[in-house]
Amino acid sequence: MTLTAPAHRRPHIAARKFGYLIGITVNAVFLYLINIRPGWEVLPFLTADTPQILGLMNLSLVVGIVVNAAYVTYDPLWFKALGDFVTAAIGLAVLVRIWRVFPFDFSKGTFSWVLPVRAVLAVAIAGTVIAIFINFVLLLRHASVPSRKRPEAAPHPAAGSLQAAAETRAMTAPHPRLGRRPHGHDPVGTQDLAAPAHGPYLPPPRRSILQTWPKLSCTD
Numbered sequence: 001m002t003l004t005a006p007a008h009r010r011p012h013i014a015a016r017k018f019g020y021l022i023g024i025t026v027n028a029v030f031l032y033l034i035n036i037r038p039g040w041e042v043l044p045f046l047t048a049d050t051p052q053i054l055g056l057m058n059l060s061l062v063v064g065i066v067v068n069a070a071y072v073t074y075d076p077l078w079f080k081a082l083g084d085f086v087t088a089a090i091g092l093a094v095l096v097r098i099w100r101v102f103p104f105d106f107s108k109g110t111f112s113w114v115l116p117v118r119a120v121l122a123v124a125i126a127g128t129v130i131a132i133f134i135n136f137v138l139l140l141r142h143a144s145v146p147s148r149k150r151p152e153a154a155p156h157p158a159a160g161s162l163q164a165a166a167e168t169r170a171m172t173a174p175h176p177r178l179g180r181r182p183h184g185h186d187p188v189g190t191q192d193l194a195a196p197a198h199g200p201y202l203p204p205p206r207r208s209i210l211q212t213w214p215k216l217s218c219t220d
Contacts, residue, residue, distance in 0.1 A: 016075060021072065024065050024068045027065045028065060034054070035058065045106055047103045052103065053101055053103060056090070057094050060091055067086065070083065071083065077142040078139060081135050084131070085139055088132045088135060092132060095121060099121050
């Protein structure tokens with residue numbers, strides 16, 4: 001006995017495109033806020049080492065915009081896995097650069113945020129590594145089977161009534177040789193109207209009145 005997991009159904013194409021447009025908007029907004037206005041300088045806890053991570057961060061945002069824009073027009077499973085793999089790999093490079101540079105200064109506050117920020121970065125790095133592995137496996141899986149058979153669509157509710165009406169018409173339609181017959185009536189010798197294998201259906205020969213009239217015997 002073989003057990004198969006149920007096929008995962010993707011969201012509707014309209015919902016997917018809406019999500020891609022949201023991703024493009026978010027990345028574009030962050031790109032504008034960091035580099036143009038108000039800029040990263042307005043954040044008091046960022047140090048002068050911040051420009052060392054801006055290059056990879058801007059690259060990650062731009063790639064996110066390009067990949068989501070590509071998804072809007074073309075998003076098969078293998079292409080989606082490939083795009084997610086690329087964006088996750090660049091995101092991992094950004095996180096590792098932030099971990100090494102650590103352009104944060106929390107000395108002015110009463111609480112040291114160094115340890116919590118390090119913990120968040122560690123969790124983010126681990127999650128990104130897992131995402132890269134998953135997307136790589138999905139890429140290999142979907143690329144090896146480029147054309148999957150789509151699940152058959154469920155029959156329309158009206159299909160059953162149309163089929164029933166067609167069957168009713170077929171039962172009450174006149175037979176080409178026997179003429180119209182009432183519903184449920186099956187005269188003797190016509191139980192099976194299907195044509196035999198050797199040829200079309202032939203009705204039984206009619207008997208003349210002389211053949212059916214009882215024979216009379218004459219006696220002297």
